[in-house]
Every structure is written in structure tokens, then in C-alpha cells.
Amino acid sequence: MKYNIEKLWREHSLKNAELNSRRVFLKNAGISLGALALGSFLPGCKTPGMQEKALDLNPLMPKSPHFAAKAKSVIYIHMAGAPSQFELFDFKPELNKLNGMDCPPSLLAGKKFAFIRGIPKMLGNQAQFEQVGDSGAWVSENLPHFKKVVDEVSFLRGIHTDQFNHAPAQIMMHSGSAIIGRPSLGSWATYGLGSENQNLPGFVVLTSGGVNPDAGKQVWGSGFLPSVYQGVQCRSSGDPVLFLNNPENTTRDIRKLSINAINDVNKLTYDEFKDPETVSRISQYEMAFRMQMSVPEVMDISSEPESIHKLYGTEPGKESFANNALLARKLVEKGVRFVQLFDWGWDAHGVSRDTSLGIGLKNKCRETDKPVAALLLDLKQRGLLDETLVIWGGEFGRTPMQENRNGVSQVYAGRDHHPNAFTMWMAGGGIKQGESHGETDEIGYEPTRDKKSIHDIHATILNQLGFDHEQFTHEFQGRRFRLTDVEGRVIKSIIT
Amino acid sequence: MIDFLGRTHLLLLHLPIGILLLGFTIEWARHFKWITISKSALSLAYFIGALSAIFACLSGYFLSEGYNYTDEETYNHFWAGIVTAVLATSIFMVNVWTQSPYQKWLALGLAISVAVTGHLGGSLTHGEGFLNPATMAEEKSSTPVFDVEDIPNAQVFDDIIFPVLDAKCISCHGPNKIKGKLRMDSPDFILAGGKSGDDLMGQNGAIQTRIDLPISNDKHMPPKNKTQLTEDENIIISWWLANGGSFDSKVNEINASPDFIMQIEKMIRTSSAQSHEANIAAFLPEEDPGPIDEEALIKIKASNIVALPAGEESNFVELNFVNVENLDAELFSQLDPILNHITRLQLSDQDVTDEHMKSISRMKNLVKLYLDNTKITDQGISLLKDIPYLNYLNVNGTQVSDAGISSLSSLPQLKKVYGFHTGITLDSLSSGIEIIKGNFVLEPLPSDTIRL
Numbered sequence: 001m002k003y004n005i006e007k008l009w010r011e012h013s014l015k016n017a018e019l020n021s022r023r024v025f026l027k028n029a030g031i032s033l034g035a036l037a038l039g040s041f042l043p044g045c046k047t048p049g050m051q052e053k054a055l056d057l058n059p060l061m062p063k064s065p066h067f068a069a070k071a072k073s074v075i076y077i078h079m080a081g082a083p084s085q086f087e088l089f090d091f092k093p094e095l096n097k098l099n100g101m102d103c104p105p106s107l108l109a110g111k112k113f114a115f116i117r118g119i120p121k122m123l124g125n126q127a128q129f130e131q132v133g134d135s136g137a138w139v140s141e142n143l144p145h146f147k148k149v150v151d152e153v154s155f156l157r158g159i160h161t162d163q164f165n166h167a168p169a170q171i172m173m174h175s176g177s178a179i180i181g182r183p184s185l186g187s188w189a190t191y192g193l194g195s196e197n198q199n200l201p202g203f204v205v206l207t208s209g210g211v212n213p214d215a216g217k218q219v220w221g222s223g224f225l226p227s228v229y230q231g232v233q234c235r236s237s238g239d240p241v242l243f244l245n246n247p248e249n250t251t252r253d254i255r256k257l258s259i260n261a262i263n264d265v266n267k268l269t270y271d272e273f274k275d276p277e278t279v280s281r282i283s284q285y286e287m288a289f290r291m292q293m294s295v296p297e298v299m300d301i302s303s304e305p306e307s308i309h310k311l312y313g314t315e316p317g318k319e320s321f322a323n324n325a326l327l328a329r330k331l332v333e334k335g336v337r338f339v340q341l342f343d344w345g346w347d348a349h350g351v352s353r354d355t356s357l358g359i360g361l362k363n364k365c366r367e368t369d370k371p372v373a374a375l376l377l378d379l380k381q382r383g384l385l386d387e388t389l390v391i392w393g394g395e396f397g398r399t400p401m402q403e404n405r406n407g408v409s410q411v412y413a414g415r416d417h418h419p420n421a422f423t424m425w426m427a428g429g430g431i432k433q434g435e436s437h438g439e440t441d442e443i444g445y446e447p448t449r450d451k452k453s454i455h456d457i458h459a460t461i462l463n464q465l466g467f468d469h470e471q472f473t474h475e476f477q478g479r480r481f482r483l484t485d486v487e488g489r490v491i492k493s494i495i496t
Numbered sequence: 497m498i499d500f501l502g503r504t505h506l507l508l509l510h511l512p513i514g515i516l517l518l519g520f521t522i523e524w525a526r527h528f529k530w531i532t533i534s535k536s537a538l539s540l541a542y543f544i545g546a547l548s549a550i551f552a553c554l555s556g557y558f559l560s561e562g563y564n565y566t567d568e569e570t571y572n573h574f575w576a577g578i579v580t581a582v583l584a585t586s587i588f589m590v591n592v593w594t595q596s597p598y599q600k601w602l603a604l605g606l607a608i609s610v611a612v613t614g615h616l617g618g619s620l621t622h623g624e625g626f627l628n629p630a631t632m633a634e635e636k637s638s639t640p641v642f643d644v645e646d647i648p649n650a651q652v653f654d655d656i657i658f659p660v661l662d663a664k665c666i667s668c669h670g671p672n673k674i675k676g677k678l679r680m681d682s683p684d685f686i687l688a689g690g691k692s693g694d695d696l697m698g699q700n701g702a703i704q705t706r707i708d709l710p711i712s713n714d715k716h717m718p719p720k721n722k723t724q725l726t727e728d729e730n731i732i733i734s735w736w737l738a739n740g741g742s743f744d745s746k747v748n749e750i751n752a753s754p755d756f757i758m759q760i761e762k763m764i765r766t767s768s769a770q771s772h773e774a775n776i777a778a779f780l781p782e783e784d785p786g787p788i789d790e791e792a793l794i795k796i797k798a799s800n801i802v803a804l805p806a807g808e809e810s811n812f813v814e815l816n817f818v819n820v821e822n823l824d825a826e827l828f829s830q831l832d833p834i835l836n837h838i839t840r841l842q843l844s845d846q847d848v849t850d851e852h853m854k855s856i857s858r859m860k861n862l863v864k865l866y867l868d869n870t871k872i873t874d875q876g877i878s879l880l881k882d883i884p885y886l887n888y889l890n891v892n893g894t895q896v897s898d899a900g901i902s903s904l905s906s907l908p909q910l911k912k913v914y915g916f917h918t919g920i921t922l923d924s925l926s927s928g929i930e931i932i933k934g935n936f937v938l939e940p941l942p943s944d945t946i947r948l
Contacts, residue, residue, distance in 0.1 A: 383866070
């Protein structure tokens with residue numbers, strides 16, 4: 001034993017002497033200096049996927065777009081589940097003549113449907129249509145209030161997408177790609193423009209219909225952009241933003257002190273590692289603190305006058321599309337860039353009473369028709385429609401054939417998913433009034449004129465916000481990404 | 497035989513370049529006494545150089561005859577080549593028979609002449625601007641740019657066909673280059689045809705047959721090293737030629753089925769996806785106010801005013817007071833240095849009074865003005881009557897009345913005034929300015945509340 005300890009001690013002394021020798025010191029010094037120098041040669045080796053420009057401690061600082069913009073804010077109304085264009089806007093007398101007949105095989109050859117099997121029957125318009133407004137647009141009886149504002153909007157009647165299932169089609173509609181991982185429209189907008197009102201988020205999401213969209217929160221996600229640009233989901237009843245209130249017995253001053261302390265530490269961390277997510281976290285804390293004051297105020301619709309409640313059909317405290325529509329106006333009025341409304345329940349397959357064209361769809365129309373018309377009128381009377389772009393649409397269209405799920409004919413009238421042709425509309429924000437763009441064939445199966453893609457819509461929205469969609473990029477994983485990827489063409493004929 | 501001699505030009509031309517430049521190098525190296533070399537050796541170099549230059553000229557002449565070049569294109573190269581040959585011959589003779597101190601300057605002149613000739617020749621083969629790929633890429637946009645919205649009512653030739661020709665043919669068959677003595681930049685030129693004398697138009701005309709030839713064929717158009725027609729462009733040009741090749745009809749006046757209109761639309765879509773298109777921006781006054789006072793702008797931003805250029809690189813600025821808590825006079829006076837730059841001013845919900853309106857009335861480039869829910873009165877609003885570009889005015893929720901708003905009826909650009917919750921009773925001003933007074937109602941319907 002004694003021998004071993006002595007041997008170890010000798011070995012230790014020897015090693016110690018070696019490591020403290022002049023030679024070792026100089027050698028290590030050389031390596032350290034080299035490493036220091038190397039660090040300065042490789043300035044790009046910080047964190048991938050973040051442009052230098054955006055590494056500001058306030059990522060939501062307002063920024064200029066590429067050129068003078070016609071629209072300052074966007075309200076995007078997405079009817080999740082895909083409303084049937086045949087019961088709202090696409091009047092097809094020829095299809096009505098074919099009602100109940102077998103679908104010709106030429107329409108089915110090579111096509112794949114979500115639920116239609118075998119040979120379905122053609123299904124005419126399940127609503128009465130009339131031409132309304134100075135523009136003479138065809139609108140169905142399901143939208144009596146919308147008929148009064150029809151001259152404010154530009155219809156896009158030949159939209160097509162390449163997805164026929166809800167989740168990928170919704171992700172496609174909001175991020176330009178059916179595969180998750182891309183930033184949503186609102187994220188791009190706040191990434192490019194920041195937030196004018198520093199006390200409110202730049203991108204707010206409101207959902208109604210009882211269920212979130214099928215694609216989940218991905219449809220307002222920030223994808224590869226820093227997460228500070230993702231949509232902030234607010235609720236129209238109860239606390240507008242969950243977990244925003246201070247815990248019991250915590251005053252606002254104490255909360256401020258603790259947030260400052262946390263952010264100081266985060267700033268040190270950011271200086272050390274340069275991770276943009278740290279910046280996101282800092283600004284999210286600060287934003288949340290400011291929102292504690294501003295959000296309850298702006299999200300409170302009970303202070304609105306009775307005339308406004310009558311206009312929208314709102315009932316404070318209730319979760320409804322009407323309340324969300326009114327909130328959208330209030331948010332835009334306070335300088336929020338992008339308000340995304342989702343209303344769930346438009347998937348009219350006809351498999352039940354609630355999904356039938358004759359009952360379920362009509363009820364959805366009754367819930368939303370007045371608020372949509374009211375939103376346009378209210379924006380107009382407040383002078384906001386001039387610079388607020390309003391977009392209405394679903395994720396795809398519906399078939400001119402009656403759905404026969406699993407080849408069995410159904411009791412209720414319903415339609416299957418149809419990505420080839422559907423209708424959307426835009427209003428305000430530099431969009432022409434009473435314009436109609438695009439046409440479908442006699443049965444509304446395919447566009448015959450001005451067929452436009454989702455990328456074209458995105459290009460148009462970005463143009464209205466002042467962006468050249470081809471130049472508006474973010475570098476991620478060694479490649480510059482665009483919302484419109486390699487496609488998209490601004491739909492010039494609906495722009496003033 | 498002539499053809500063959502012509503093509504030896506491409507081989508021969510390199511000899512005088514190499515040999516004459518070598519002669520020039522030796523000449524000057526000898527002058528600086530870096531090397532010693534006998535005069536006869538230099539004579540030999542100049543002799544072979546001059547001889548090859550003369551042969552290059554001859555073969556070049558044959559080449560231009562037998563090939564598709566026009567006189568205009570080859571003119572400079574032709575004469576530069578002759579100058580080079582003459583210079584080479586004379587320097588050879590000077591070297592052999594005289595002892596001139598000017599010989600080295602002659603050699604310099606020769607070298608320059610060789611370089612110029614070579615460059616001109618290179619431009620013929622490889623195209624103008626070959627040396628600068630950046631400008632080349634910009635100029636050589638071979639993607640058609642269409643400006644057409646309503647396809648059935650578009651002009652077939654001007655709107656649909658010509659952009660394709662412009663992108664794919666006219667760089668060689670146009671004003672800058674007239675290969676094969678053919679220009680395609682106007683209907684008259686197309687009808688006139690080119691050197692071969694073939695009729696270009698019609699289903700069996702030269703355009704169609706040249707396109708249809710296999711790409712390996714020398715007569716295939718566009719030539720195989722140039723951007724080819726896309727499949728869509730091919731189909732559409734054939735359709736145009738097969739349907740009479742009209743120069744002045746609309747699409748729907750000739751045989752165009754809905755499917756075919758879709759085809760045209762597809763072509764336009766694809767090419768616009770590749771070409772950069774102009775953006776549609778909001779209106780800004782034409783006259784640029786010059787650079788903005790950056791220091792003043794920084795101060796303004798520090799006061800919580802959102803102050804952003806109206807687009808990157810614009811000298812106009814848009815202001816939004818949404819984050820301002822107290823609008824005092826001092827804050828407003830910060831705007832003085834940039835009054836001419838402001839095109840959009842949003843003062844909603846602020847304590848703006850008629851006093852502030854004096855500053856605002858000096859903003860000559862103001863286009864949009866938000867004064868909703870402020871304390872302005874008729875007196876303040878009438879100060880706006882000299883703002884020439886004012887297009888949008890929002891006085892919602894103010895004390896402004898008919899008297900104040902009527903004073904603005906002469907504003908040339910003003911289209912809409914928002915007068916919700918004001919004393920205004922007019923629907924429009926005499927000059928056609930629309931006043932939106934709001935208070936819209938949607939009559940309640942039973943269906944609003946009753947569910948099926």
C-alpha cells in the first residue's frame with residue numbers, strides 16, 4: 001500500500017511539473033490565440049437561419065415594406081371546413097338542369113375524391129340566387145345581409161388549390177405549402193412590418209365554431225421565423241389571453257421587477273449565444289407585461305354602443321363569430337397588423353343534419369352573414385376599410401356532385417371536397433369594388449378563365465402590404481424562402 | 497469550297513493573335529534590354545504573323561459571305577482585320593529594311609489593333625456583352641413579359657405573340673442584330689422575310705418549319721445554344737400561324753376555344769412566374785422632397801411616434817401617433833424639419849386642436865390624414881384647403897360640420913371624407929367629394945337568430 005501511494009504522488013508531481021513548464025504554457029497560449037483568431041474569422045457561425053437585420057432587441061419594431069403600401073392591416077376570415085361555393089356565390093343554371101343525373105364518367109376519370117365512390121349524382125344549387133348590387137353579382141339567399149355590401153368586394157371565382165384534405169389545405173392556404181414548417185401569412189406580415197401598436201401583438205388569432213381549425217395552431221405558426229412572429233390566440237369570452245393575469249398577491253410593480261430581472265439574464269444569454277429565440281423570449285415577456293393593461297381594454301366589447309351590437313349581432317361574454325368580427329375591427333383600429341378569424345363547421349358533407357346543405361350550412365350562414373356584412377360596413381364608416389384588406393374564403397371548394405359516402409346515396413344533400421375550383425372574395429385595402437375575376441365552367445367543376453392559385457392570392461396580399469413577394473425572403477438552412485416559393489402572380493385586375 | 501475556306505477563319509484567326517502579340521512582347525522586352533534576340537528572329541515572327549493575318553482576313557471574308565451575318569454586324573470587324581493585316585505587313589517591312597526608332601510604337605499600335613479586332617470578332621460569335629456576364633444576364637431575359645388581363649379581348653399579335661417573339665427571336669432578328677437579313681420586330685418586317693426569301697407565315701411557312709426541325713439541325717430556330725421555345729409557346733405560335741397569323745385581330749375573333757384560352761393563360765402564368773413583375777404601390781406625390789433630415793427623424797421616433805419611410809428608399813414618410821400618450825406642442829414642433837416629407841399622418845384619438853392644424857396645413861405632400869376623435873373644429877379643418885394631394889380625410893367623431901367641410905370642396909385629389917359621428921349633414925360636396933357619414937344599419941331578419 002505504502003509503495004502505491006508513493007508512486008502516485010511521484011507521478012502527480014511529475015505531471016504537475018510537466019504541465020507547468022514554459023514549453024506547455026507557450027504551446028497552450030498558441031492554441032488559445034489561434035482559437036480566438038478563428039472565432040473572428042467565422043462570424044457566420046452564430047445561429048443559422050437568422051438575418052443580421054432582424055437581430056434587434058425589439059423584433060416587433062415597426063418597419064417599412066418595399067414600397068408604399070395600399071393596405072396597413074389585414075383581416076383574414078377563414079371559414080374552416082370549406083364552405084360550398086354552390087350555395088353561396090356560384091350560380092349554375094346548367095348544373096341545376098343536370099340535378100339528380102348520374103355524373104358523366106369524363107368528370108370522374110383520373111380524379112380522386114375524399115369520400116365520393118362509384119358514380120355520384122349531380123347536385124344543382126341548393127339555394128335560390130339573385131343578382132344584386134350595381135355589380136350584378138350572383139349571391140344566394142343564404143347571405144341576405146351580404147347582398148347589401150356586395151359592391152364593396154372583388155370576387156375571385158376561379159381559385160384552385162392542390163390539396164383535398166382539410167389540414168394540408170388549410171396549411172397550404174396560410175403558409176403556401178401543404179407541409180408544415182413554413183411561416184403563416186400573418187407571421188410573414190409581422191416579420192416584415194413589425195407591430196405599429198407596441199402594446200398589442202402584431203398578429204392576433206380568434207377562433208369560433210367551438211373547434212380549432214383541423215390543421216391546428218400550425219396555421220398561425222411562425223414556422224422557421226423567430227417565434228415572436230407567431231399569431232397570438234385571443235378568446236372572446238373569459239380572459240382574452242390565458243395566463244396573462246398576475247398571480248394573486250403579486251402587484252404590477254413586483255411583476256415588472258421580476259420581468260426586468262429575467263430579461264437582464266436573458267440579455268446576457270443572448271450576448272453570449274446570439275440565439276434569436278432568446279430575443280423572442282425577451283420581447284414576449286415585455287409584450288405580455290404591456291398586454292396585461294392593453295388587451296383587456298381592447299378585447300372588451302361590452303363598452304361598445306348598442307347600435308354596434310345591433311349591427312353585428314354581438315352578445316358580450318359569448319364566444320361567437322360575431323364577437324370575433326367586432327373584435328377584429330377593434331384590433332385593427334388600434335393598429336394590429338394582421339387579424340386572423342377562423343370559424344369552424346363548414347364541412348357540409350351531408351352525412352348528418354348539421355352537415356347538410358339545407359340545414360347545417362344555412363345555420364352557419366345565419367351565424368356569420370350579418371357579422372361579415374357588419375364588419376365591412378363598420379370598417380367603412382370608420383374610414384378603416386380604405387387601408388384594411390379583408391379576405392374571405394375556405395381552404396378548398398366543394399363538388400358539383402352530391403356526396404355518396406362509400407358509394408351509398410345519402411339522405412341529406414352534401415358535397416365532397418373539391419380543390420379545382422372555388423370562390424373567395426377580397427375587399428378594402430386597395431382592392432377594387434364590385435369586381436369579379438375568374439369564371440368556372442357550366443357546372444362549376446373547373447375554372448375556365450383567370451384560374452388563380454393560392455400563391456397568386458398570397459402574392460396579391462403581400463403586394464397590398466407593400467411587398468414584392470419575390471424579394472420578401474428569409475434565409476433558413478442555407479436557402480432563401482418566400483411565402484410564394486417559386487410561384488405566385490399578383491392579381492392586378494382586382495387592384496385599384 | 498468557299499464554305500470550307502470560310503470556316504478555316506475560326507482556326508486561322510488565332511495565329512496572328514498569338515504570333516503578333518509575341519512579336520510585340522519581344523519588341524518591348526528588347527527595348528528594355530531584358531532579352532537579346534536577333535533582328536532576323538523578330539522578322540520571322542512578324543512575317544508569319546502578317547501572313548496569317550492576311551489569310552485570316554481572306555477566310556473571314558468568305559465566312560461572312562457564306563454565313564448568316566449581315567454587313568452591318570461584320571463591318572467593324574472586317575475593317576479592323578484589314579488594319580491589323582496592313583500594320584503587321586508594314587512592321588515586318590520596317591523591321592527588315594529600316595532601323596526606325598518608331599518601330600516599337602508601331603508594335604504597340606499593332607497589339608492594340610489585334611486586341612480590337614479580336615474583341616469585335618468575339619462579340620460576333622458569343623454575342624454583345626459576353627465579357628460581362630452580369631449585364632448579359634440582365635439583357636438576355638428570354639422570358640416573355642406579358643401585360644394582358646382579359647385574354648379573350650386581347651390583341652393576338654400585340655399582346656400574346658409579340659412578347660414571345662420579343663423574348664426568343666428579336667435579339668438576333670431585330671434592330672440590334674439582323675441575322676439572315678431578317679427582322680421580326682414588326683409585322684412589316686416579318687412579312688418582308690429574310691435572306692432565304694421564304695415566306696415566314698402560314699402553317700407551312702418558315703417560322704413553323706424552322707421551329708419544327710430537330711434541334712440538331714443547323715436551320716432549327718431558335719439556334720440550339722439559345723433559349724428554346726417552351727412547349728406552351730410552341731403550341732400558341734403554331735395555333736396563331738394555323739389560324740391565319742393575323743396581326744390585328746383579338747383572341748376571340750379567331751378560333752380560340754375556352755381550352756385554348758386556358759392554354760394561353762398557362763403560358764402567361766409560367767413565364768410571369770419567372771420574370772420579375774412590377775409592383776402596384778400606393779399613390780405618392782411625384783415630386784421627390786429630397787433627403788430627409790435623419791436626426792429629426794430619430795428624435796421623432798424617440799418620442800414614440802411611428803415614423804416609417806413610405807417604402808424602402810423613399811424620402812416620403814408616414815407617421816402614426818398610436819403609441820403617443822401626451823400630444824404636447826413641443827412634440828408636434830419636432831415635425832417641422834420634415835413637414836414636406838409626410839404623406840400619411842394618423843392622429844386618431846389624440847388631443848389635436850386647431851393650433852396643430854397650422855403645422856398640418858404646411859404638409860404640402862400629405863395624401864392621407866386621420867383626425868378621427870380629435871378636438872379639431874371647422875376653423876382648423878378649413879386650413880387644409882391648400883394641400884394639393886390630400887386624398888383621404890377622416891374627421892370621424894369631431895365637431896366638424898358642413899361649413900368646415902365645404903371649405904375643402906376645391907381640393908383636387910380629395911375623393912372621400914369620413915364624417916361618422918360629426919355635425920356633417922351633406923352627402924357629398926359640390927365637386928363630387930363623397931362624404932361617408934356611416935351609421936349603417938342591417939335590418940334585423942328572423943333568420944339572424946332562428947336556427948334550423
